[in-house]
Amino acid sequence: xxxxxxxxxxxxxxxxxxxxxxxxxxxxxxxxxxxxxxxxxxxxxxxxxxxxxxxxxxxxxxxxxxxxxxxxxxxxxxxxxxxxxxxxxxxxxxxxxxxxxxxxxxxxxxxxxxxxxxxxxxxxxxxxxxxxxxxxxxxxxxxxxxxxxxxxxxxxxxxxxxxxxxxxxxxxxxxxxxxxxxx
Ligand SMILES: CC(C)(COP(=O)(O)OP(=O)(O)OC[C@H]1O[C@@H](n2cnc3c(N)ncnc32)[C@H](O)[C@@H]1OP(=O)(O)O)[C@@H](O)C(=O)NCCC(=O)NCCS
Numbered sequence: 001x002x003x004x005x006x007x008x009x010x011x012x013x014x015x016x017x018x019x020x021x022x023x024x025x026x027x028x029x030x031x032x033x034x035x036x037x038x039x040x041x042x043x044x045x046x047x048x049x050x051x052x053x054x055x056x057x058x059x060x061x062x063x064x065x066x067x068x069x070x071x072x073x074x075x076x077x078x079x080x081x082x083x084x085x086x087x088x089x090x091x092x093x094x095x096x097x098x099x100x101x102x103x104x105x106x107x108x109x110x111x112x113x114x115x116x117x118x119x120x121x122x123x124x125x126x127x128x129x130x131x132x133x134x135x136x137x138x139x140x141x142x143x144x145x146x147x148x149x150x151x152x153x154x155x156x157x158x159x160x161x162x163x164x165x166x167x168x169x170x171x172x173x174x175x176x177x178x179x180x181x182x183x
Pocket of ligand 1: 042043044046047105106107108109112113114115116117118119120141142143146147148149151152155
């Protein structure tokens with residue numbers, strides 16, 4: 001099914017429907033997806049450990065407010081054949097070395113991992129941003145020990161600039177700084 005044929009586009013929920021998955025803008029209810037992901041010690045092992053529910057609720061509300069201004073794409077990933085999201089990929093403004101940059105992040109629930117879902121979702125989101133001439137350059141900061149995430153950056157045409165310290169949710173992480181020019 002192509003993006004044009006996706007029935008959910010008519011009510012504005014489906015923002016992109018490439019083969020194999022559907023990408024939808026997250027809503028208030030999707031805070032539950034984020035709570036499941038971000039309170040899980042396994043999912044958060046490379047992100048400094050689980051976050052509190054209150055912290056996640058605040059972050060989700062901020063992300064939806066920025067999305068309403070067109071400054072953030074918090075997208076849930078729904079694989080074809082699934083009624084529930086497998087996870088998310090998001091492009092959002094963040095601060096790096098005193099500058100505001102657009103950052104991309106991703107999370108896929110354990111039962112959906114290792115099927116290429118994150119790799120495809122990242123590829124599709126970058127393609128959509130390029131087609132819409134949004135965001136210009138996109139940065140990613142996976143922890144240096146996050147094998148799958150560094151692989152996703154490499155496979156999707158990012159350049160690894162250098163290692164750096166990044167603050168995420170009040171923790172300091174040793175990360176690789178990857179960047180891609182979209183246009
Ligand atoms: C990172 C994450 C999103 C990957 O999701 P996924 O859908 O399983 O990823 P994919 O199936 O697309 O696989 C990504 C690639 O990493 C590779 N990979 C898997 N484990 C690896 C490891 N330990 N070291 C190196 N590469 C690895 C896979 O083989 C695949 O590459 P390939 O397609 O060339 O074979 C998922 O593991 C996750 O949500 N982790 C917890 C949250 C997190 O760390 N988010 C990222 C923060 S930057």
